[in-house]
Amino acid sequence: MRNLLIPTIFLLAGCGDATENSVQIEPEKAPIPVFSITTDNATINQLLPAIRHLLPGLDKYSEQFQNKVIEQNRFLTIKFRIPDNAQIPVEYMASGHNCFIEINDDQTGIKIPKSACQATLFDQKNVLPDSDYWVYFxxxxxxxxxxxxxxxxxxxRIDTVKNYLDKMAKTIESVQQKNNWIAYxxxxxxxxxxxxxxxxKRFLSQDVIQPYDSCQMAGSNAQIWWSEQVNSIKQLTSDDSKKIDIALKKIEDIYDAYQKNAADCLKDIKSAPLKSEPREILPPTPDNKPPRAGCLMVFKPEDTTEWSCPI
Structure with missing residues (x-):
């Protein structure tokens, strides 16, 4: 019987979990490809992570791209070639194409002129309606x-605000006038x-008094105006006229607030900011009065009061 038990023990050991001293070798995972390009162009080096974030196919197929260069045409451009034998989905019809990623002048978005290159870089067909569509970071x-x-x-200073408000107004207007919406x-x-x-938020400073906070509020309310429309789609498309009226009223109120902020911003920016003076933060006082002349009260979340005082 003993001769029968020994092989049985070995058999059971081999059928169960791995023994304590066993070594399991996992197959090596191939490194995830990352698109890169050698350049001393500071804008490209700064924006490349943002571009890669937008375009999943840029990294995915990057090892196959050839002849990568930076060009300064109408726009600052990343150019590369997709070879004829590229291992890319055939329905993208991208083999043999030169692709271009164009960066807009204010460095907030990109454009991809060819549909085959769009499909490759998004790794999906028909994401964008045409080759003139700007994709924002x-x-x-x-x-x-x-x-x-x-x-x-x-x-x-005044031109900076005018450009900001103009961009804001044009973006809002493009939403108001748009009819042919796509998912993207x-x-x-x-x-x-x-x-x-x-x-x-670039219009805010480290000072207690914010002379141009109206500019920041204009941008904030513009964003809220857009978000409210998206969030109200269910109410706006319902058969309940009361729900529609409530949703429209809320959107109109936010739009009115944006317009007021924009007008205030344009007025406020005409006044030069006061020269900032060095200040220090002092602790609360027993009588809750300023510790010295020129101190400004600073409220804290825990309902205590500190003082910002000139040095």
């Missing part, structure tokens, strides 16, 4: 450095309006 992928208006001449319009406009909101 995710706002979190961009940098928004606060303006230092104390260093700007009056004309530059909704996330694309969402990114564009959030860019506008983020850009508005």
């Amino acid at each position: 995710y706002p979190d992928d961009l940098a928004y450095k606060p303006y230092d208006f104390s260093l700007m001449p009056d004309t530059e 319009d909704y996330p694309n406009y969402g990114r564009q309006f959030r860019q506008i909101e983020y850009e508005g």
Whole structure:
């Protein structure tokens, strides 16, 4: 019997879980391809992560792209060639094409002129309606450095606001006049309006008093106006006229707030900012009175009061 038990023990050991000292070798995973291009162009190097975030096919098929170069044509452009023998879905009809990724002048989005290249870079056909469609970056992928208006001449400061408000107004107008909506319009406009909101924060400063917060509020309300329309689609398309009226009223109120903020912004920016003076934060006082002349009250979330005082 003993001679029969020994093989049985080995058999059972081999049929169960791996023994403590066994080594399981996992197959090596191929590294995930990442599109890269060698250039000393600072704009390309800065925006390439944002471009890759928008275009899943750019990384996915990057190892097959050839002749990658940077060109300055009408727009700053990334150019590459898809070879004839590329292992890319045949329905994209991309083999043999030269592809172009064009960056707009204010560096907020890109355009891909060829439908075959669009399909390859989105890894999906018919995402965009045509070759002139601007695709906007995710706002979190961009940098928004606060303006230092104390260093700007009056004309530059005013022109900065005019350009911002003009871009905002044109974006809103394009929504109001648009009739032929496609699925991609909704996330694309969402990114564009959030860019506008983020850009508005550039008008804020580190000072307690914000002379141009109306500009920031204009951008914020423009974004809220867009979001409210998207969120109200169910009410706006219902058969209940009361729900439609309520939704429309809310959208109109937000639009009115945006217009007021924009008008205030244009008025406020005409006044040069006060020269900032060095200040320090002092703790609460027992009698809740300023510790010295010129101190401004600063409210804290925990319902305490600090003081911002000139040094």
